[in-house]
Amino acid sequence: MSEEEVAKTNRAWVLDFGSGLRAAVGHHEMWQVLLSPKLFDVPCTPSYCGEVLIFQDRILPVLSVSHLLEREKNGTSQIVGIAIYQDDPAHPIHYGGLHLAEMPQSIYVSDEQACDLPDSQEFWEPLAVSCFTHESLAIPIIELASLFSGNW
Numbered sequence: 656m657s658e659e660e661v662a663k664t665n666r667a668w669v670l671d672f673g674s675g676l677r678a679a680v681g682h683h684e685m686w687q688v689l690l691s692p693k694l695f696d697v698p699c700t701p702s703y704c705g706e707v708l709i710f711q712d713r714i715l716p717v718l719s720v721s722h723l724l725e726r727e728k729n730g731t732s733q734i735v736g737i738a739i740y741q742d743d744p745a746h747p748i749h750y751g752g753l754h755l756a757e758m759p760q761s762i763y764v765s766d767e768q769a770c771d772l773p774d775s776q777e778f779w780e781p782l783a784v785s786c787f788t789h790e791s792l793a794i795p796i797i798e799l800a801s802l803f804s805g806n807w
Contacts, residue, residue: 664763669794670736672720673756678779678797679787680738685759686750687737694735708752710737717752718802724778732756740799751803762789 666682694706694717703723707714717735732754739748768787772779772795782802783795 664765667762667764667796668736668759669762669789670753670755670759671757672724672754673732674721674725676721676724677792678720678783678795679762679764679789680797680799682761684738684740684799685736686739688755688758689735689737689752691733692735692752706752708735710750710752713750715750715752716803717754719754720802721754721756734758738799738803740803742800742804749800749803751799764789 667679668682668685669677669679670685671677689708689710692708692710694708697705697707703719704716706717708717709715715737719732734755734757736753736755736759738751738753740751741748764787768789770786770788770793772783772786773793776793776795779795779797782797784798785796786793787796788794
């Protein structure tokens with residue numbers, strides 16, 4: 656890839672949440688991926704966010720996006736992505752876990768790939784800041800701060 660091509664693209668992670676649900680986040684927003692981490696159930700919490708894990712001396716919530724959007728629990732994934740986000744650029748960084756069906760895929764995205772969010776994926780609307788086409792699929796770019804805040 657030439658320097659000019661790299662300048663016109665951005666790196667992103669495509670996240671597979673299972674049940675055909677895929678979304679992307681900025682490359683800097685996926686910190687680590689854990690395989691088979693020890694998860695702890697938390698009583699009296701929403702079913703899509705009923706687990707936590709200990710990561711670098713912090714207790715992190717672990718969200719199941721497929722459970723949140725599909726309203727039914729699929730088998731628990733053994734892959735958890737550690738995401739980082741900020742509510743505001745002046746605020747500190749927060750960490751959260753995301754159940755993933757597969758390992759995240761690192762890709763390059765350009766402005767030419769931009770597309771509208773399809774009507775069939777309107778459930779992403781409260782979380783999606785944009786959308787692009789990758790491998791003939793519309794992939795929403797989600798805002799992690801909104802996802803973890805529950806303000807959708």
